[in-house]
Amino acid sequence: MKNIVVLVSGGGTNLQALIDAQKRGDIKGGRITCVISSKADAYALERAKQNDIPTRVLVRKDYADVHEYSKAMLDALNEEKADLVVYAGFMTILDETVCRAYPNKMINVHPALIPSFCGKGFYGLHVHEAVLEKGVKVTGATVHFVTEVCDGGPIILQDTVPVKNGDTPEILQRRVMENVEWKILPKAVSLFCQDKIHVENGIAVVDE
Numbered sequence: 001m002k003n004i005v006v007l008v009s010g011g012g013t014n015l016q017a018l019i020d021a022q023k024r025g026d027i028k029g030g031r032i033t034c035v036i037s038s039k040a041d042a043y044a045l046e047r048a049k050q051n052d053i054p055t056r057v058l059v060r061k062d063y064a065d066v067h068e069y070s071k072a073m074l075d076a077l078n079e080e081k082a083d084l085v086v087y088a089g090f091m092t093i094l095d096e097t098v099c100r101a102y103p104n105k106m107i108n109v110h111p112a113l114i115p116s117f118c119g120k121g122f123y124g125l126h127v128h129e130a131v132l133e134k135g136v137k138v139t140g141a142t143v144h145f146v147t148e149v150c151d152g153g154p155i156i157l158q159d160t161v162p163v164k165n166g167d168t169p170e171i172l173q174r175r176v177m178e179n180v181e182w183k184i185l186p187k188a189v190s191l192f193c194q195d196k197i198h199v200e201n202g203i204a205v206v207d208e
């Protein structure tokens with residue numbers, strides 16, 4: 001069984017989707033062994049505790065700079081013997097030492113169709129605000145490997161939802177989460193844990 005460590009910063013609905021999938025037996029070959037939060041009051045921590053999953057809190061301002069923080073995160077991941085690290089709404093920047101230590105072993109869910117609406121400044125509701133400002137008619141979410149390039153790693157899974165007249169960022173966020181994120185993140189985690197994702201020449205090839 002692979003050890004899955006989930007990194008969170010907020011409400012943790014994607015963590016909940018992973019926990020629910022695990023309970024249904026839909027995460028094959030792995031189990032969530034630790035949740036690490038960058039915020040002490042993240043509701044995601046409650047979700048972990050309610051499901052008897054060990055938690056850790058690593059708050060950015062407790063460390064002098066991004067490098068000290070990244071070292072603490074790397075130490076925690078190593079101590080937890082992580083086989084897979086999942087960014088599930090994790091909003092704190094880590095330096096390149098972390099993704100270099102876990103090449104093609106860290107995945108992120110991003111609430112848009114990469115390469116659109118991604119990169120620096122595109123996180124959480126801001127992504128959906130930008131989608132509505134541009135007037136695109138289709139959006140979605142992406143699960144990808146984490147590399148040194150922000151939101152630039154190999155794409156594992158994507159799916160789409162329509163953008164509708166009258167959408168607010170909140171309504172669109174909910175549609176993207178319910179219809180895409182909460183489905184493709186557990187699916188990608190299960191595929192990873194069954195060794196069904198391989199990266200060839202920078203492209204993720206998925207055996208479904």
Ligand code: GAR
Binds near residue numbers: 111127
């Ligand atoms: C999710 O929509 C996730 O895709 C997004 O933040 C939200 C977290 O919600 N992540 C990013 O924007 C990362 N760039 P959650 O805490 O309820 O899972």
